[in-house]
Amino acid sequence: MRRSSARRKSLRIFLVAGEASGDELGAGLMRALRVARSDVEFAGVGGEAMAREGLASLFPLSDIAVMGLIPVLARLPRIMARIDATVRAAIDFAPDCLVIVDAPDFTHRVARGLRAARRDVPIVDYVSPTVWAWRPGRARAMRDYVDCILALLPFEPEAHARLGGPRCVYVGHPLVERLDELTPDSSAQEREEARPLLLILPGSRLAEIQRMTPLYGETLELLLRARPNIDVAIPVAPNMEAALARELRDWPLDHAAFGRNRPNADHVIDSKSLERALSEKPDSTFSRRALAPRLLSQAEKFAAFRKARAALVTSGAATLELALAGAPMVVAYKVSKAESLLRFLVKVDSIVLPNLVIGERAVPEFLQEAATPRALVDALTPLFDDGPARAAQLAAFARVRAKLLEAGGNPSARAAEIVLEYAERGARSI
Structure with a gap:
């Protein structure tokens, strides 16, 4: 009635x-x-x-x-x-x-x-x-x-x-309401320091974390053999701290330090210890004392985005956040075997949001079988240097920002x- x-x-x-x-x-x-x-x-x-x-x-x-x-x-x-x-x-x-x-x-x-x-x-x-x-x-x-x-x-x-x-x-997009938090300021000079910061974002959902974190661990190990002078931080999605900690057990972590320093603790990779371990046993697997990445809370995440030199990220909303923060990235994504059988139904050339916004493949992406540690490392490495790969992404990110602000x-x-x-x-x- x-x-x-x-x-x-x-x-x-x-x-x-x-x-x-x-x-x-x-x-x-x-x-x-x-x-x-x-x-x-x-x-x-x-x-x-x-x-x-x-x-x-x-x-x-x-x-x-x-x-x-x-x-x-x-x-x-x-x-x-x-x-x-x-x-x-x-x-x-x-x-x-x-x-x-x-x-x-x-x-x-x-x-x-x-x-x-x-x-x-x-x-x-x-x-x-x-x-x-x-x-x-x-x-x-x-x-x-x-x-x-x-x-x-x-x-x-x-x-x-x-x-x-x-x-x-x-x-x-709601991110434009937070541009002040994402736009690099004087703190961005840390991107040019001797030990640049790499962000690793496995995803915000349990299935993504379980699927992507092992791949990123292997990628990091391979990357650090070539560039041992980088620091690493991992933003933690809300309520995913325990799940991420479980997946990180298979990384070459300092587990004692990780246990003492909970997700909000100020603890990054100890690059000097890593260099020493590599010099002592250059052909061996990593010492489990070599790595202790910092886990970042949501409150710390955008500050890290402003400072990061590069990022390895699972496809999703974080790619837009990184683009607005001017942090060049490499994107990967994997789904289950059952879901991968439906790939032929996908009708776009890219699954990366910044690429879709500007209609070009500015950010490299690696899906399913193409997402290997070697492929990710080869794409990440040039982003640490002031060369064409980094410059091209930064120019694309300026176009992404302009598009998102049209409304x-x-x-x-x-x-x-x-x-x-x-x-x-x-x-x-x-």
């Missing part, structure tokens, strides 16, 4: 995020909506960031935040139950607008469920699915249950128009403006 608009005392927004990155986006959107209107009421699903903005999530994000074919299948009954519960809660809340945030395997099922029950409720999708790379038919299918897509990448509106998708508006410097406010456009339309229909 519809209620008259006169009886509505607030604007109701039901939000559904499915993982940590969506939680941060949702929190920024909630803040921007409150700035625009003081009478907004929220309900739905989110994580800690959205909870800080006042959302009482229906259940913890950990119930549904899984990635990869096998993990999803293993938890499918619970995920389906959470979808049903979320749809019922959305119907009961009677929102003026539903905003789904990323994680399409979960959030889009919620959107379809609500659309079937309440066709008058506008639905906004914050973060476009990668229809331009994978399963392009999804774009046209979304027209049945999504009214507008808020895109983070500048090429996505054209992609949806080409594929017959819903209205799509580029609101900007302005406040993506959350732009996203809130469009959500309100649809929510106010929904309120008038109730």
